[in-house]
Amino acid sequence: MGESNDAILVLNAGSSSLKLAVFGERSGELALELRGQVEGLYTMPCFEAHDPAGRVVAEKSWGRTALGHDGAIEYLSEFLRHHLANHRLVGVGHRVVHGGLEYTAPVRVEPKTLEALERLIPLAPLHQPHNLAPIIGLLRLAPDLPQVACFDTSFHRTIPDVAQRFALPAELHEAGVRRYGFHGLSYKYIAAELPRVDARAAAGKTIVLHLGNGSSMCAIDAGRSVATTMGFTTTDGLAMGTRCGALDPGVILYLMDERKMDARAIERLLYRESGLLGVSGISSDMRTLLTSTVASARLAVDLYVYRIRRELGSLAAALGGLDAIVFTGGIGENAPVIRERVCRDAAWLGIELAEATNAKGGPRISTPGSRVSAWVVPTNEELMIARHTQRVLDRA
Numbered sequence: 514m515g516e517s518n519d520a521i522l523v524l525n526a527g528s529s530s531l532k533l534a535v536f537g538e539r540s541g542e543l544a545l546e547l548r549g550q551v552e553g554l555y556t557m558p559c560f561e562a563h564d565p566a567g568r569v570v571a572e573k574s575w576g577r578t579a580l581g582h583d584g585a586i587e588y589l590s591e592f593l594r595h596h597l598a599n600h601r602l603v604g605v606g607h608r609v610v611h612g613g614l615e616y617t618a619p620v621r622v623e624p625k626t627l628e629a630l631e632r633l634i635p636l637a638p639l640h641q642p643h644n645l646a647p648i649i650g651l652l653r654l655a656p657d658l659p660q661v662a663c664f665d666t667s668f669h670r671t672i673p674d675v676a677q678r679f680a681l682p683a684e685l686h687e688a689g690v691r692r693y694g695f696h697g698l699s700y701k702y703i704a705a706e707l708p709r710v711d712a713r714a715a716a717g718k719t720i721v722l723h724l725g726n727g728s729s730m731c732a733i734d735a736g737r738s739v740a741t742t743m744g745f746t747t748t749d750g751l752a753m754g755t756r757c758g759a760l761d762p763g764v765i766l767y768l769m770d771e772r773k774m775d776a777r778a779i780e781r782l783l784y785r786e787s788g789l790l791g792v793s794g795i796s797s798d799m800r801t802l803l804t805s806t807v808a809s810a811r812l813a814v815d816l817y818v819y820r821i822r823r824e825l826g827s828l829a830a831a832l833g834g835l836d837a838i839v840f841t842g843g844i845g846e847n848a849p850v851i852r853e854r855v856c857r858d859a860a861w862l863g864i865e866l867a868e869a870t871n872a873k874g875g876p877r878i879s880t881p882g883s884r885v886s887a888w889v890v891p892t893n894e895e896l897m898i899a900r901h902t903q904r905v906l907d908r909a
Contacts, residue, residue, distance in 0.1 A: 606902030612664030668697030714837035754797035
């Protein structure tokens, strides 16, 4: 790599959407050139792409004709062939939720790699198949194009064994039933940015709060993950947009015995019908809840903040101290009232909120004299994936 017109494509596939970002490489540095997504893949597909300034450069809709992941990949391949006519596409980086125990770093996808990642589908049945769909599609359409899988679990492989374990029989632990942790690409990016933001936080004990539709927190000691709130799956820990967060496993037995719910019904409840949506009965969107006057909306927000308060204390204990906290993700970056409530709840840890800078969005939202500093650092998972892809291809 290194030619002035080299480009890396980043793909992030969800259940009904396919997000893309294109990064050009100039003198080894990566610069965003295009961002877009195809939404409503199986209902009313539509595509929109923007330049770095946010201007719309392309859009298309298909009405009620389902496109699916394969159709989206075919369309985007053709779109990029024209849009990147002056570029040389050198590789594609993919967000893959689960790397299991085997993949502790990004890896170039070979057929045997794909087989290994497909075996992990039972560990992330609602994410992994969608993450792998564009990889499979591109292997068919462009078999010689290098593809790199970047894992949300990899950053957490530094967590000590005792913190990965559930108190279950050893055989289940060895079979892979353990805490994996997720949002690792976001945490890796924040850890890489911390030296620029706050040298003390980068070298010390920091808790990062990735708050969005999916929410988690991570305890980072000198750049390494030592504990996180998500566990075996992405449903553990904090309450989220539609996911329940931490739950007594006895509730599952109750639902099976008393409500006669099967695995799929319970899965739908825990992943799609709980969290902010389930508690409020109104919406999974924090913006909607914060402007609502309905009591159940306030309750959902209160529960969301309370669970953060509990986990903050837990992660500070795992670290054995605390130097800084960092807010990131859609809610973390854009909801000053949530940041304010979290910081006020954490006053006992030594956080003093600076109201004026919090209202402006930071970057520092704690007072100069605050014993523990608080920051807002926008995450950039796409850039992290592009960097990973660049390094893997440079080593090839």
